[in-house]
Amino acid sequence: MASDELKATVQKLSDRSRQAYANPYTSLDFPASVPVGQDWFTSPELISIAGTPDYESLEDVQKRTISFYDAINFFSLNIHGEKALLEGLARRLYDPNLKDLSPYLHHFLDEENKHMVYFGEFCTRYGGKVYRDRKVIFPRDYAAGEEDFLFFARVLIFEEIVDFFNRRMGSDERLNQVARQINQMHHDDESRHLVFGRKVVKELFEKFRTVWSPEILEGVRSAVSAHYSAVWREYYNPDAYGDAGLPDPYGIAERAFSGAEAPRALRQKASKASVDYLIGLGVLEKEPAL
């Protein structure tokens, strides 16, 4: 049973979603082609390898080309993240333990599906593909409430990091128009999902933390912390660097994820809002290794 506060949030967000109901097939005009190597598709300072020696030694046209393949990767990550989200949300629709959330889960599902329409259109129309997902999930047993909590905590982490990028790129006038609009539209919907995600994570954690053993709680903390690495690992995609024509794409990805200072600073900045929130709730006791 959800608290009165959460029920009120569900009602308020459902009302707003009804007002913002959109048709993804008419909301965006996709030109036949986009000028790769000429326009920016990712804000220059948000490019995955920006600030690394691998990046700084490149010509301007190569930097703009990477900005395109990084955008394809970012949108592909969104598609894979939202596919997992749809599966998890659909499984929880009308779950007796979460039944008060169901009215909003309908909107959540609807909106996430629509996001995938425009992410998918951009990736396939201009990149000819959606980059593959390398995530592997091993099945395991869960304590009461643990699976639901981890599901919503992972959603929160993923969506808050994505929104960090959407907010900046949605208003970045340097960006190619269609790339900018996709970021802006995604941010507009996600702002509601973020409110929902925070409330649900807070409520589930407060409900179950007292019934979980110290070992379970430790495992939950460790899984939440590890999820940051999983999300960020895929931000550095050798397939994208290879498509951009860079030599040693695996080495570039490895150096950006494991060693270089500028990408680490970006990871910390983009993760800060969710890390602070989770530390404030007591879900995390310290900042995850980024």
Added chain:
Amino acid sequence: MSDVLLIRETLRSWITERSRKSLPSPLLDDTALIEQGILSSVQVMDVILLIERMRNRPVEVDELKPGSFRDINSIVRTFFQGEA
């Protein structure tokens, strides 16, 4: 050193270096990596990148079978069959 020995040695040292668990030394080729918590789901993503880099071909995650990462023997059998 033959290709397959080199592959096994690379995997062994990579896993030993990255695992958060204290491992038996040397790590055996039939040590259960997932079951014993030596590799987490997140680290498997890194192993996939390592495998792709070593064999210069992508790994299609959708086509993986349960047990592909069970131990070093399974990894070699699954991803380096031509070399083994």
